[in-house]
Structure formats: structure tokens, C-alpha cells
Amino acid sequence: MSSKSLQPLRIGVAGLGTVGTGLLQLLASNGQRMAAILGRPLQVVAVSTRNKDRDRGVALDRLRWVADATKLATDPEIDVFVELIGGADGVPKAAVEAALHAGKHVVTANKALLARHGVALAKLAEGKGVALNFEAAVAGGIPIIKTMREALAGNGVRRVYGILNGTCNYILTKMQDEGLAFNDVLKEAQAKGYAEADPTFDIGGFDTAHKLTLLTSLAFGTEVAFDQIHIEGIETITLADIQAADDLGYRIKLLGVALTTDAGIESRVHPAMVPKHAAIAQVAGVTNAVAIDGDFAGDLLLVGPGAGAKATASAVASDLCDIARGLHLPPFATPSANLKPYARAPLGTHKGAYYVRLTAHDRPGVMAAITTRMGEQGVSLESIVQRRPRAALPGIGATPLPGAQTPVILITHETTEAAIRKALDGIEADGKVAAKPQTIRIEKL
Ligand code: HSE
Numbered sequence: 371m372s373s374k375s376l377q378p379l380r381i382g383v384a385g386l387g388t389v390g391t392g393l394l395q396l397l398a399s400n401g402q403r404m405a406a407i408l409g410r411p412l413q414v415v416a417v418s419t420r421n422k423d424r425d426r427g428v429a430l431d432r433l434r435w436v437a438d439a440t441k442l443a444t445d446p447e448i449d450v451f452v453e454l455i456g457g458a459d460g461v462p463k464a465a466v467e468a469a470l471h472a473g474k475h476v477v478t479a480n481k482a483l484l485a486r487h488g489v490a491l492a493k494l495a496e497g498k499g500v501a502l503n504f505e506a507a508v509a510g511g512i513p514i515i516k517t518m519r520e521a522l523a524g525n526g527v528r529r530v531y532g533i534l535n536g537t538c539n540y541i542l543t544k545m546q547d548e549g550l551a552f553n554d555v556l557k558e559a560q561a562k563g564y565a566e567a568d569p570t571f572d573i574g575g576f577d578t579a580h581k582l583t584l585l586t587s588l589a590f591g592t593e594v595a596f597d598q599i600h601i602e603g604i605e606t607i608t609l610a611d612i613q614a615a616d617d618l619g620y621r622i623k624l625l626g627v628a629l630t631t632d633a634g635i636e637s638r639v640h641p642a643m644v645p646k647h648a649a650i651a652q653v654a655g656v657t658n659a660v661a662i663d664g665d666f667a668g669d670l671l672l673v674g675p676g677a678g679a680k681a682t683a684s685a686v687a688s689d690l691c692d693i694a695r696g697l698h699l700p701p702f703a704t705p706s707a708n709l710k711p712y713a714r715a716p717l718g719t720h721k722g723a724y725y726v727r728l729t730a731h732d733r734p735g736v737m738a739a740i741t742t743r744m745g746e747q748g749v750s751l752e753s754i755v756q757r758r759p760r761a762a763l764p765g766i767g768a769t770p771l772p773g774a775q776t777p778v779i780l781i782t783h784e785t786t787e788a789a790i791r792k793a794l795d796g797i798e799a800d801g802k803v804a805a806k807p808q809t810i811r812i813e814k815l
Pocket of ligand 1: 510534535536537538564565566572577676677678
């Protein structure tokens with residue numbers, strides 16, 4: 371077919387925030403080159419946004435403005451509806467549903483929407499024979515969706531894991547490199563615009579969990595099951611943990627990890643210790659990384675910008691290119707009718723080593739009690755360090771001040787989550803610690 375015989379792909383964009391504006395800039399800059407490759411131009415014909423008058427540094431005069439995103443979704447002059455509003459429910463959900471019902475292709479960066487309603491939307495798209503593409507929803511500019519949906523189709527995936535939230539990685543990196551406290555770095559990340567409008571989504575691990583939900587489905591051909599993910603954020607990580615990790619040869623990263631085990635699928639988001647010389651430990655600042663262990667491809671690691679106008683627009687553009695070429699696959703690779711029910715492994719069955727930081731009372735017999743409880747649960751210790759707090763004690767050999775506390779850091783050999791939890795419950799019940807124990811899983815890489 372000659373390029374002249376093909377019509378432009380007509381696009382409606384809802385949401386002209388960072389990503390929407392980035393998409394218009396990308397098309398202004400690279401549109402001609404893309405048209406030559408695709409044999410047809412990508413043409414934005416209409417947009418919908420709350421704030422029409424904001425200067426975005428990109429020409430909008432030729433575009434039709436549609437006040438209501440849901441109206442734009444069914445506009446007879448568009449072929450593709452691009453949803454860049456964000457949020458799991460309300461207008462974005464209604465607009466995406468309306469577009470699919472009307473037989474429009476949809477491209478979205480909305481991880482929350484897909485994590486919550488992915489299967490229903492995929493069924494709708496498949497029923498209508500249209501695309502529902504979401505490369506921009508996970509890890510920004512890293513082409514992880516296409517990689518998993520297409521390039522790794524010949525593999526059984528054993529595990530997928532990664533650093534999926536730039537804000538958290540930025541905070542942890544700054545704490546590590548500059549010795550800054552959590553709250554101070556969070557304020558800086560907000561000022562720089564990395565964090566979501568509500569930073570709880572980032573630091574509480576929910577943004578990572580939305581993304582991991584989608585990767586889990588792609589990896590294992592299961593239903594999209596956000597509610598089955600175990601989620602812990604980075605709010606409890608202190609400088610003491612960062613420094614202890616460093617001394618022990620580790621870095622702390624907020625990881626999303628999904629793997630198959632004999633007990634079912636383990637899909638979890640939490641701060642994890644990774645060996646400091648591992649490739650993923652070198653991923654610093656707002657950069658994201660996704661690792662996939664394929665049975666034939668081997669262990670892959672994709673690293674790149676996880677957020678930002680340009681990187682995310684690049685992902686949206688790749689989805690539009692597929693649609694312009696007439697390529698579309700089931701959104702979650704497996705036709706939605708064939709997605710398996712999600713079989714969750716209980717967290718208690720998780721196997722791994724642990725870092726534990728206890729704030730122990732500085733009294734005779736405390737250490738013995740701690741090791742006894744660990745031993746009772748079959749938890750074997752690799753190392754145990756009692757650190758003398760620099761300021762708190764009068765000096766080496768002196769009698770501890772009444773009520774003095776001392777940090778005790780333990781590293782366990784491989785055990786189960788159930789065993790470590792029971793041991794720590796016992797230690798707390800014995801009254802040997804003055805604060806809730808800090809526990810960080812050590813990820814086996
Ligand atoms: N707030 C997200 C992050 C943006 O920090 O990675 C991309 O989802």
C-alpha cells in the first residue's frame with residue numbers, strides 16, 4: 371500500500387499536563403520522521419483539558435478544544451483516544467469506557483485505572499476489536515510492556531522485579547549519599563515535581579503496586595489483581611537502617627517483586643536490601659529499572675527514566691505507532707477470557723533472609739532472650755551486632771544509664787516470613803525491646 375493512500379491517524383488527547391504536553395512536543399519535533407516510517411501522519415485533532423489558557427510552550431491554536439473528556443472520547447473525528455488525566459475512577463474511567471464502547475482505540479498512561487479495572491477494560495477492547503495500549507503506565511520511558519507482551523512471548527517468566535517509583539528511589543539515594551533525613555528529602559522531591567500530587571501514593575508503595583499489578587499479569591498470564599499485592603512503603607526507613615545496610619554491604623531500594631512459588635504467586639512491594647554491587651543497586655535517583663528472569667532469554671535488566679514529560683511521551687508515541695500500523699494485541703498479552711485466576715501465596719511462606727533492627731533495653735540477659743526466641747522458631751543468625759550509641763552512653767565499660775537502649779542489628783540466614791514474625795512477636799512480648807522491630811527483607815538476586 372502506498373503511503374499516500376493511508377489516512378492520518380486522528381488523535382484526541384484528554385489531559386494536557388506533563389505527559390500530554392510532552393506528547394504534543396514530541397509530535398511537533400518528530401512527527402514528520404514518524405509519518406515517513408509509518409506511511410501516515412499522527413494528527414492530534416482535538417484536546418480536552420481543565421486549564422485551557424496555561425502557556426505550555428507548544429502551539430495549540432489549530433486544535434479543537436472539547437470541554438468534556440467523555441465527549442472527546444466518542445468524537446466522530448477521532449480514531450484514538452489518549453487518556454492522560456490519571457486516577458482510577460471518575461472521569462478517566464468513564465471516558466476510556468465510552469471510547470472503547472464507541473470502537474475507538476485507547477492509549478493511556480493510567481496505571482491506577484488499569485490496576486483496578488484492567489480486565490474489564492481489556493474485555494471491552496477485545497470485544498470491540500480495538501487496542502488498549504499502556505506502555506506509559508509502567509516505568510515511563512522503559513519499553514517494558516512491549517518487551518513482556520511481545521519480545522518475551524517465547525519465555526516462561528520466573529520473576530519480574532524492579533525499582534518502579536522514581537520518587538522513592540530519589541529519596542533513598544539522597545539519604546544514602548548525603549545522609550539527609552527522610553522528611554527533608556521528601557520535601558525536595560515534591561518541590562522538583564517527581565512525587566505524585568498526593569505523595570502517599572509514592573512513599574506508601576501504592577504507585578509501585580499499581581505498576582507491579584500490571585507486570586504480574588503480563589508475566590504469569592493471570593488476572594489483574596491489585597488487591598492481592600502486599601504493600602509496604604518507605605516511611606519507616608531511617609538513616610540508621612541506611613547506614614547499617616551500607617556497613618553490611620547492602621543498599622535499600624523500594625522494590626516491586628512478583629514471582630511464582632510452590633505456594634502460588636508472591637507479589638509484593640516493600641523496601642528491600644540488595645547487595646551493593648548488584649546492578650540494580652547502582653540505579654540511583656529518579657531512574658527506574660525492571661528485571662525479568664526468563665527461562666530462555668535469561669536474566670534481563672532494563673534501566674531508564676521512569677517519569678517525566680519526554681520519557682513518558684516516548685512511550686505514548688510508541689503505542690500510537692502500533693495503532694497507526696494496524697497492530698494490536700490483547701492488552702495483557704493473553705486474551706482476557708484465558709487469564710488465569712490469581713492464586714496468591716500467603717506472605718508467611720515467603721522464603722528469604724532478613725535484616726532486623728531492634729531497639730533493645732540495655733540490660734543483662736536481653737541478647738540471650740533475643741537469640742532464644744530466634745532459635746525457637748528455627749531462625750538461624752548470620753550476624754548479630756550490638757552498636758554502642760555514640761552519644762547515649764557514658765563510655766566504654768561504664769554502667770548503662772537507667773532506661774538506656776541500644777540498637778541490635780541481626781542478619782538471618784534464609785528463613786520464612788512466618789518464622790521471623792513469630793520470633794519478633796515473642797521478643798516484643800518478653801518486653802526486651804523499646805520500639806517496634808524494624809524488618810527489611812533481603813532480596814536474593
Ligand atoms: N510519581 C511517579 C514516580 C511518576 O515517582 O515514579 C511515574 O509514575
